[in-house]
Amino acid sequence: MPRVAPRLLKKALKAHSLLPLLLPACxxxxxSAQEFRWIRNELPNMKQVRQxxxxxxxxxxxxxxxxxxxxxxxxxxxxxxxxxxxxETEEWVCELSERLLGSMGPLNSPFPIWDLCCGTGCVGLxxxxxxxxxxxxxxxxxxxxxxxxxxxxxxxxxxxxxRLIATDVLTKKIVPDSRISLLTCNPPYIPKNQFxxxxxxxVKRHEPQLALIxxxxxxxxxxxxxxxxxxxxxYEVGDRRQIEYVMHGIRDDPRLQLEWCVGYRLDSSGCPxxxxxxxxxxxxxxxLSGYGDLLYIxxxxxx
Amino acid sequence: xxxxxWLSYTRVHLIKKHKLPxxxxxxxxxxxxxxxxxxxxxxxxxxxxxxxxNSKVQLKHLPTGIVVECQQxxxxxxxxxxxxxxxxxxxxxxxxxxxxxxxxxxxLQQWHQQSKKSKxxxxxxxxxxxRQERELQELEKLKQEQDIIKSMMGS
Ligand SMILES: C[S@@+](CC[C@H](N)C(=O)[O-])C[C@H]1O[C@@H](n2cnc3c(N)ncnc32)[C@H](O)[C@@H]1O
Numbered sequence: 001m002p003r004v005a006p007r008l009l010k011k012a013l014k015a016h017s018l019l020p021l022l023l024p025a026c027x028x029x030x031x032s033a034q035e036f037r038w039i040r041n042e043l044p045n046m047k048q049v050r051q052x053x054x055x056x057x058x059x060x061x062x063x064x065x066x067x068x069x070x071x072x073x074x075x076x077x078x079x080x081x082x083x084x085x086x087x088e089t090e091e092w093v094c095e096l097s098e099r100l101l102g103s104m105g106p107l108n109s110p111f112p113i114w115d116l117c118c119g120t121g122c123v124g125l126x127x128x129x130x131x132x133x134x135x136x137x138x139x140x141x142x143x144x145x146x147x148x149x150x151x152x153x154x155x156x157x158x159x160x161x162x163r164l165i166a167t168d169v170l171t172k173k174i175v176p177d178s179r180i181s182l183l184t185c186n187p188p189y190i191p192k193n194q195f196x197x198x199x200x201x202x203v204k205r206h207e208p209q210l211a212l213i214x215x216x217x218x219x220x221x222x223x224x225x226x227x228x229x230x231x232x233x234x235y236e237v238g239d240r241r242q243i244e245y246v247m248h249g250i251r252d253d254p255r256l257q258l259e260w261c262v263g264y265r266l267d268s269s270g271c272p273x274x275x276x277x278x279x280x281x282x283x284x285x286x287x288l289s290g291y292g293d294l295l296y297i298x299x300x301x302x303x
Numbered sequence: 304x305x306x307x308x309w310l311s312y313t314r315v316h317l318i319k320k321h322k323l324p325x326x327x328x329x330x331x332x333x334x335x336x337x338x339x340x341x342x343x344x345x346x347x348x349x350x351x352x353x354x355x356x357n358s359k360v361q362l363k364h365l366p367t368g369i370v371v372e373c374q375q376x377x378x379x380x381x382x383x384x385x386x387x388x389x390x391x392x393x394x395x396x397x398x399x400x401x402x403x404x405x406x407x408x409x410x411l412q413q414w415h416q417q418s419k420k421s422k423x424x425x426x427x428x429x430x431x432x433x434r435q436e437r438e439l440q441e442l443e444k445l446k447q448e449q450d451i452i453k454s455m456m457g458s
Contacts, residue, residue: 031344034357038377062356062377069356070378087343087358088350090379190351200353212351238350268341271349 021053025062025202035062042066059202071122072097074129074157078120081145083211085122088267089186089236092274093123095265096234096291097130100182103287107134112178114138114230116169116185117218119211121150121162123184128159137162138176140169143210170221180230181284185222188214189238216245219275223249227256232278232288237264243275247295250277258298261285265292318414324407327395329387337390338363341379342372362386369393 004023011029012019022032039052043066052065063069063078070076071085072094078084111134115124118139128137139150139162147164154161167174169185190199190212199212219242222235227250237243243264250256259279267273278288280301342359343349359374360382371393373386395405418438 031357034374038356061354063354070376070380073380083351084354086350087341087355087379091341188351194352198348198352203352203354207354236350238348238352267349269343269347269349273350 018050018053021057025056025059038062039066058205060206061202064206072126072129074122074126074153076120076122076125076153077149077156079145079149080206081143081208082149083119083207085120088269088271088273089123090126091267092234092236092265093126093184097127099287099291100127100131100284104283107131109134111135111181112138112176113182113184114140114176114180115162116140116183116226117187117211118150119146119186121146121153123186124162125150125153125157125159127182127184128154128162129157133160135181138165139163140165140167140174142166142168143208146211169226170217172225176229181232183222183226183230183233184235185218185233186236187218188212189218189236189242191215191238216242219246220249222246223253223256227260227277231282232276232284234274234276234291237272237275240272243272243295246275246277251296257296260296260298261289261294261301262296263288263292263294318410318417320414323410323414324405326388326407327391327405329391333364333391333394334387336365338365339383339386358382360386362390364390364394367394367397369397 004020008023008029009020012023012032015029015033016036019029019032019036022035023029026032026035035056036053039049039056039062043049043052055065056062061078061084063084064080067078068075069078069085071090076085111131113124113127113131113135115121115127115137118124118141121139124137124139128135137160139147141147141150144166147166151161151164165174169187188211192213192215195204195209195213203212219235219237222233223246227233235246247262247264250260250262259281260277261280262275262277264272265274265276274292276288276291278284280298340361340363342361343355343357344359347353356377357374358379359372360379361370361372363370369390371386371389373382373389375385376382392405395407399405
């Protein structure tokens with residue numbers, strides 16, 4: 001349990017008898033008070049508020065306690081066993097959808113999106129909401145808990161039920177039945193040797209390791225397999241190394257280097273957050289070229 | 304004599320609730336004059352390694368330098384909208400001479416006083432009751448608005 005200064009505890013106690021319980025998770029009085037307001041607003045009675053604060057004291061994520069997390073204009077149901085959507089993800093998905101809409105308008109030709117490692121489904125579902133019924137979503141995850149939640153979230157947000165595929169995306173077994181327009185993926189990207197030291201206690205204790213621990217294997221399956229089925233991709237990353245891995249994988253491949261542009265994006269805290277790519281000839285080039293900073297452009301391709 | 308009432312020998316034009324000056328709007332042209340920042344507290348690793356439920360939006364109106372912040376809700380989307388409402392209000396206030404609030408706020412205050420007086424005066428017919436309910440709702444809204452302003456001053 002992270003230590004909390006006694007001075008802070010006293011101050012919190014003055015504000016409300018339950019507030020000290022939130023300090024270990026929130027760290028500051030202001031943040032604790034904020035969370036306390038949310039808890040009070042969303043739970044019907046004091047008994048449940050108390051329960052919630054006690055759980056929070058054990059560092060259970062607020063989203064598991066309250067049962068949801070806003071994601072763009074979607075309300076995403078969250079449950080233990082499935083990773084909670086992060087603001088960094090929300091940020092790049094929002095920006096991506098705005099770019100796509102801005103350059104293509106509401107879709108009228110079919111636009112197949114595959115969201116790998118879908119978890120709650122937040123990425124694919126927000127794209128579906130924003131791009132409209134023209135896009136058809138296929139959601140892939142290895143756990144049934146995630147796929148179940150993804151359907152529930154489609155339903156909760158009045159979206160068409162996505163097609164679900166329960167499989168390991170690292171095997172080469174799935175061959176998409178038609179060409180993918182946009183491939184998105186937020187794979188587990190915390191290297192095993194960083195997990196213990198760098199991951200926050202709440203995440204370590206309460207979120208599924210299967211959704212968190214991973215490294216280059218997902219980016220390797222992108223450049224070796226998935227890329228051949230799609231016109232564009234957007235993958236979340238945890239560090240610069242993962243971006244460079246994808247960039248090299250494309251630049252050093254005799255076929256891919258002729259067709260693909262690769263770029264990256266920082267999140268609003270300044271951390272490397274996304275590696276993306278598109279075929280220079282594809283109709284998405286206009287929308288995606290300015291999405292981040294380009295790292296590689298095939299010879300002969302104009303900007 | 305609609306809309307006019309005699310008050311201590313002075314003729315006063317009544318404020319009509321539905322004819323209040325509108326809430327200041329955040330226009331697309333304002334949007335282009337703003338710089339938006341998202342503050343998530345500290346640098347640190349982020350991403351999957353940590354799960355923060357707060358997202359503070361900071362909006363700066365570059366021509367006037369007015370800055371507002373919002374982290375009222377758990378939704379970044381909502382916070383962005385609220386920040387825009389706050390900023391529109393602040394800009395309007397800055398543009399209103401004197402310091403006692405925007406034209407709308409003054410009108411609301413006046414309306415509030417006027418309806419208090421009329422409440423004292425009038426008998427409680429059924430019609431009246433309805434009207435009062437509506438009034439209460441309006442007052443509630445007014446209070447909410449004042450709360451927003453207060454919380455703005457506070458944070
Ligand atoms: C970081 S979470 C992302 C969830 C969601 N897309 C989001 O952004 O919040 C990674 C997800 O990948 C799934 N996963 C892990 N390994 C996988 C694999 N080999 N094949 C398919 N899915 C996998 C996990 O079950 C988890 O739901």
